[in-house]
Amino acid sequence: MTVLDAPNQDIRAAALAREGKTAPQIAGQLEVSVEQARAAVARGRAQLNTGSAGPTAVPRTVSPAGAPPTAAQSGVMELLAWAQDDPGAPPKARTIADRVREQLGELRTLRLHADVIARAQSEIDDLEKQLADARAQMLQITGQLTQPVSREERMRIRAWARENGHTIGSAGVLPQTILAAYTASRAGGAS
Numbered sequence: 001m002t003v004l005d006a007p008n009q010d011i012r013a014a015a016l017a018r019e020g021k022t023a024p025q026i027a028g029q030l031e032v033s034v035e036q037a038r039a040a041v042a043r044g045r046a047q048l049n050t051g052s053a054g055p056t057a058v059p060r061t062v063s064p065a066g067a068p069p070t071a072a073q074s075g076v077m078e079l080l081a082w083a084q085d086d087p088g089a090p091p092k093a094r095t096i097a098d099r100v101r102e103q104l105g106e107l108r109t110l111r112l113h114a115d116v117i118a119r120a121q122s123e124i125d126d127l128e129k130q131l132a133d134a135r136a137q138m139l140q141i142t143g144q145l146t147q148p149v150s151r152e153e154r155m156r157i158r159a160w161a162r163e164n165g166h167t168i169g170s171a172g173v174l175p176q177t178i179l180a181a182y183t184a185s186r187a188g189g190a191s
Contacts, residue, residue, distance in 0.1 A: 008105060008108060008109045008112065009030055009032075009040055010040045010041075010043040010044035010047060011044045011047060011102065011105030011106070011108075011109075012029075012030065012040075012044070012105070012106070012109060013026050013030060013037055013040035013041045013043075013044045014040075014041055014043075014044025014045045014047075014102070015044070015102050015105070015106065016029060016030075016041075017041045017044075017045070018102070023037050023038050023041070024037075026040070026041065044105075047101075076100075079097070080097045080100060080101065083096065083097035084097050128186065129186060129187075131186075132182075132183050132186030132187045133186075133187050135179070135183040135186075135187075136183050136184065136187040139179075139180055139183060147173060147174060147179075148174070154174060157174060157178065157179070157182050158170065158174070160182055160185070161178050161181070161182065164181070164185070166178055166181065
């Protein structure tokens, strides 16, 4: 599954085509068929050329949803419209306007990716808290905690132990006292 939504994928396809990528190369990068890549390039070029503000187009503004554009954004939109629509505008103005729209599309994609990453990190944090809570329950019942499975988690526990004044080796089984202290700190929301 691709993280990009359809409008961003179309803009990205058009940008890749401008960079000289072939349809098969674009298809590979977007994880779609060659025919879908060609169609996305065509749609992306149409969006960049019209600058339409429809639901599948690159917005002419970068305002948050529902917020009116600022004076600066209105000025940018005015310039882009002039470069695209005014018959007296030099060809270079159209080219620059196209590049600006393309860059705005890429900026929108980056913001989308940052949002996805932030949501994923939040989910990871929630799951780590749930894991720590489950380990605390296990400790109460059995008196022992299971060793962490992943190398990353063991490294994270060792780093936490050192930061919190515990003496711990760089390899081997984690002591139950360290596991218990780490689990308690996670369950209690401490460092």
